[in-house]
Amino acid sequence: xxxxxxxxxxxxxxxxxxxxxxxxxxxxxxxxxxxxxxxxxxxxxxxxxxxxxxxxxxxxxxxxxxxxxxxxxxxxxxxxxxxxxxxxxxxxxxxxxxxxxxxxxxxxxxxxxxxxxxxxxxxxxxxxxxxxxxxxxxxxxxxxxxxxxxxxxxxxxxxxxxxxxxxxxxxxxxxxxxxxxxxxxxxxxxxxxxxxxxxxxxxxxxxxxxxxxxxxxxxxxxxxxxxxxxxxxxxxxxxxxxxxxxxxxxxxxxxxxxxxxxxxxxxxxxxxxxxxxxxxxxxxxxxxxxxxxxxxxxxxxxxxxxxxxxxxxxxxxxxxxxxxxxxxxxxxxxxx
Numbered sequence: 001x002x003x004x005x006x007x008x009x010x011x012x013x014x015x016x017x018x019x020x021x022x023x024x025x026x027x028x029x030x031x032x033x034x035x036x037x038x039x040x041x042x043x044x045x046x047x048x049x050x051x052x053x054x055x056x057x058x059x060x061x062x063x064x065x066x067x068x069x070x071x072x073x074x075x076x077x078x079x080x081x082x083x084x085x086x087x088x089x090x091x092x093x094x095x096x097x098x099x100x101x102x103x104x105x106x107x108x109x110x111x112x113x114x115x116x117x118x119x120x121x122x123x124x125x126x127x128x129x130x131x132x133x134x135x136x137x138x139x140x141x142x143x144x145x146x147x148x149x150x151x152x153x154x155x156x157x158x159x160x161x162x163x164x165x166x167x168x169x170x171x172x173x174x175x176x177x178x179x180x181x182x183x184x185x186x187x188x189x190x191x192x193x194x195x196x197x198x199x200x201x202x203x204x205x206x207x208x209x210x211x212x213x214x215x216x217x218x219x220x221x222x223x224x225x226x227x228x229x230x231x232x233x234x235x236x237x238x239x240x241x242x243x244x245x246x247x248x249x250x251x252x253x254x255x256x257x258x259x260x261x262x263x264x265x266x267x268x269x270x271x272x273x274x275x276x277x278x279x280x281x282x283x284x285x286x287x288x289x290x291x292x293x294x295x296x297x298x299x300x301x302x303x304x305x306x307x308x309x310x311x312x313x314x315x316x317x318x319x320x321x322x323x324x325x326x327x328x329x330x331x332x333x334x335x336x
Contacts, residue, residue: 001305001335002029003327004207006061006315009039013048019320020049024056026328030089032059032313037098043076050084059089062156062174065116066095066104071138073116074123077151078143086148091174092116093156110165111135117155117169124150154207158182158236160189167193172205174313177233177285179242180303183208187308207311208304213288214297214326215319221290224317225282226268230260232285243284248277287314291326298334305335 005028007019020031031049033042042060050058058080063073073092081088094109115133122129128142154174155166166173167190175186187206194201211232215221233239235256240249251273252259258270259278269275282288287297301312312335316323 001301001309002311003332003335004028004030004032004059004311004313005320005324005327006032006034006209006313007320008034008315008317009036009042009045011040011045013040013045016045017049017052019324020046020056020058021053022321023324023328024053026324027332028056028324028327029311030057030059030313032061032089032091034061034315035063035098037101043080046080047083050080050087053084053087055087057087057089057152058084059091061091062093062096063090063116064093064095064099065112065136066099066106067102070116070119070136071123071141074120077120078124078146078148081148081151082145086151088148088151089154090120090151091154091156092120092170093174094162108135110161113155113157113162114165114169117153117166121150121153121169121171124153152205154205158186159238163189164193166190168197168199171203172207172311174207174209175309176209177211177236177239178208179239179284180300180307181242182239183304183309184307191308205310206308207313208309209313209315211286212314212316212323213286213318214291214294214323216290216322218290220318221288222279222282223268225286225288226278227262227266228317229278229281229285230256230262232281234259234281234285240281244277244280248280251277252281291322291330294326294330298331301331301335 023031033046035042046058077088094113115135119131123141128140131138152171154172155170156174157163157166158175163186173190213221213225234252255270255273
């Protein structure tokens with residue numbers, strides 16, 4: 001299993017580059033730059049690291065066809081690849097907070113992801129390239145300057161319909177917060193569909209996105225994990241009901257706005273939601289601990305590896321340099 005890390009777009013280019021080079025030094029596979037509504041543009045913010053690094057892969061996330069035309073996604077990926085000798089990956093998803101803020105309806109979500117995948121992969125691997133879909137069209141795309149290999153393109157997929165589509169069109173599957181059981185089910189779904197399609201499974205990757213809060217101070221780690229818990233899988237009943245009752249889930253759903261608001265307010269409690277329930281979410285949906293108690297986290301990741309997860313993408317919110325060092329020195333050797 002390989003380890004990727006996510007650094008958010010609130011970091012400056014200088015900070016992002018320093019942490020990316022440190023990750024490269026410690027053998028991290030890929031550094032992802034999360035795209036937030038109030039953050040920096042991930043492509044521009046990765047340019048300095050693209051030029052300064054030599055091995056680590058660079059990956060903007062999560063991209064979607066609602067807010068950015070697939071042709072523009074492809075052009076940006078190709079340009080980034082030109083800067084870093086083709087060390088580019090990405091994930092195409094169905095949109096999140098930016099799409100909601102722009103008040104774009106989440107219509108035909110699977111089709112949006114499929115056509116975006118088809119155009120991005122076509123533009124980056126076929127020349128000349130033309131495409132006529134229900135949502136998007138492009139004619140005679142034939143750039144002459146491309147020298148680097150095409151980027152590796154994941155599809156963001158957790159549920160059956162998206163997984164079936166991605167099994168045909170994506171290079172890999174990027175899952176989010178899935179439990180061991182759900183991840184195993186998703187992998188089996190994709191493999192079964194690939195067999196039906198006659199598609200070679202060699203090289204197919206399964207990446208599970210998780211949050212990492214391993215700090216020296218356990219109280220700080222748990223505060224941060226609870227503060228950001230609204231950005232995990234709280235609204236997905238099929239995931240939450242694995243470890244909580246219907247009544248507990250109803251409490252969570254009744255307070256979703258307040259739970260989201262904990263992050264900007266730097267708070268870790270919500271009136272009306274038992275702290276024990278938030279702690280349960282932290283325990284089930286994040287990797288939260290102290291450096292002297294990494295064994296159970298490593299064991300948990302090894303279980304995912306045994307289930308077929310090939311990559312784990314860990315979001316580092318604070319103490320990123322310490323997290324990178326712990327991953328490189330303690331976690332990666334165990335997973336490899």
